Amino acid sequence: MSDSFHPETLAVHAGRRIDPATGAVTPNLTLSTTFERAADGSLPHGLNYTRLDNPNRHALEEALAALEGGREALAFASGQAATAALLQALSPGDTVLLPDDIYHGTRVLAETVLGRWGLRVVTVDFTDSAAVAVALEHTAARLLWIETPSNPRLKITDVRTVARLARAAGALVVADNTWATPILQRVLELGAHVALHSTTKYIGGHSDALGGAVIFSADAPPDFVARVRENQRLGGGVPAPFDCWLLLRSLATLPLRVRAQSATAAQLAVWLATEPAVARVYYPGLPVHSGHAINAAQMSSGGAMISFEVHGGFAAASTVAARVKLITRATSLGGVESLIEHRKLAEGPHSPTPDNLLRLSVGLEHVDDLRADLAQAITGLAM
Incomplete structure (x- = not known):
């Protein structure tokens, strides 16, 4: 073709x-x-x-x-x-x-x-x-x-x-x-x-x-x-x-799925960056990301993956993963359903990934529902 x-x-x-x-x-x-x-x-x-x-x-x-x-x-x-x-x-x-x-x-x-x-x-x-x-x-x-x-x-x-x-x-x-x-x-x-x-x-x-x-x-x-x-x-x-x-x-649906997921991820990243319980957000669509300008020159959006660190270390990240109700706790990414994973737990103690990092694969659910689920999951974390 x-x-x-x-x-x-x-x-x-x-x-x-x-x-x-x-x-x-x-x-x-x-x-x-x-x-x-x-x-x-x-x-x-x-x-x-x-x-x-x-x-x-x-x-x-x-x-x-x-x-x-x-x-x-x-x-x-x-x-x-x-x-x-x-x-x-x-x-x-x-x-x-x-x-x-x-x-x-x-x-x-x-x-x-x-x-x-x-x-x-x-x-x-x-x-x-x-x-x-x-x-x-x-x-x-x-x-x-x-x-x-x-x-x-x-x-x-x-x-x-x-x-x-x-x-x-x-x-x-x-x-x-x-x-x-x-x-x-x-x-x-x-x-x-x-x-x-x-x-x-x-x-x-x-x-x-x-x-x-x-x-x-x-x-x-x-x-x-x-x-x-x-x-x-x-x-x-x-x-x-x-x-x-x-x-x-x-x-056949890849372009529609990826663009919709990326649009939702961009909104969630902006919101996560304002949450007191969140210590750091990794998302190249954010202007504060060190690679934002390069990413904008070679990629049409920030994508549909977000990683973020929470205050409170390993235990706090485990707590957030345990509390989600709509988002699924699972390995992998890119599916129509949103997935979250405590990466250090998945990779093992010798991994260089930070103890408090959570990886979020944004699916096709409504952004408000995903935001509400994450909000209730991080509420009350030690600052």
């Missing part, structure tokens, strides 16, 4: 075709694990075995590539599977630069699991472009991993600047665009070679389908793309056909 269409149009039509046999508008679900060869041994439909390819996965990958503005996409069984496939496309002894604030699972996978395999990890404050330049100069990094807004403190990386530095140093640039989605931020246009998504989150949007994806820019090195594709097909971390079907279904 032409990339000249607007995101709303691509979200509805990319990867979808009318079934020529029945005229069905909704894509068929192909559950078969294997596909018949012709008498001469050829594959007349281009399909062999569903770990290697599947019509539903192909449709999802086509849609994601179009929406992110990439050359091609690869779908995985989870965001972690996608992350592992990218990092394992490197070689033992290669160095990866990670930001100092990043999804806990990415850090642990890179440092612990792949550290045993030989991956070297260097952590840098990516909000400091000068520090990134120094790290690139002294480490000969093979890959630089951007996450903006970051999880859970919503730090903002200047993608254009950092990507330019990395490319000049000969490093690959991966940008985890899960929190922003291609609706709010186009990381490939900003200079990344690869956009990563946990499609479980906003792309799925209904907390009912697990998945991940990587989308490659037009100038992503072909040998690296080939290794990632090999990891997908031989490693076997591929999504089930039904999960692909669900994710493609959800793409």
Whole structure:
């Protein structure tokens, strides 16, 4: 499908075709694990075995590539599977630069699991472009991993600047665009070679389908793309056909959902910043956020995620999470329902996340109802 269409149009039509046999508008679900060869041994439909390819996965990958503005996409069984496939496309002894604030699972996978395999990890404050330049100069990094807004403190990386530095140093640039989605931020246009998504989150949007994806820019090195594709097909971390079907279904409403959730989040962030029980609000849509100007230059809004710290430490954060009635206490984010999580409790005692930080994924409920629930939850906290 032409990339000249607007995101709303691509979200509805990319990867979808009318079934020529029945005229069905909704894509068929192909559950078969294997596909018949012709008498001469050829594959007349281009399909062999569903770990290697599947019509539903192909449709999802086509849609994601179009929406992110990439050359091609690869779908995985989870965001972690996608992350592992990218990092394992490197070689033992290669160095990866990670930001100092990043999804806990990415850090642990890179440092612990792949550290045993030989991956070297260097952590840098990516909000400091000068520090990134120094790290690139002294480490000969093979890959630089951007996450903006970051999880859970919503730090903002200047993608254009950092990507330019990395490319000049000969490093690959991966940008985890899960929190922003291609609706709010186009990381490939900003200079990344690869956009990563946990499609479980906003792309799925209904907390009912697990998945991940990587989308490659037009100038992503072909040998690296080939290794990632090999990891997908031989490693076997591929999504089930039904999960692909669900994710493609959800793409149609992605622009509407994300923009509505972001609008509500912006109102809640402003209100939280005025509450005496709240010590700090992390939201790049607030003018007081240190990355506000950069975020405004590369992202169309502040997004739908808010983190905030409450006075009273670990115990107070646990109390707030326990008191909510409308908002659900649960891991994950990006669904139509609002979720809250005490991140230090989830990540463990060795996590660098502040003890008193709560992460809020804003859903599609009315802003007044969410505000009222949060207000009653923080009322009476020790100042």
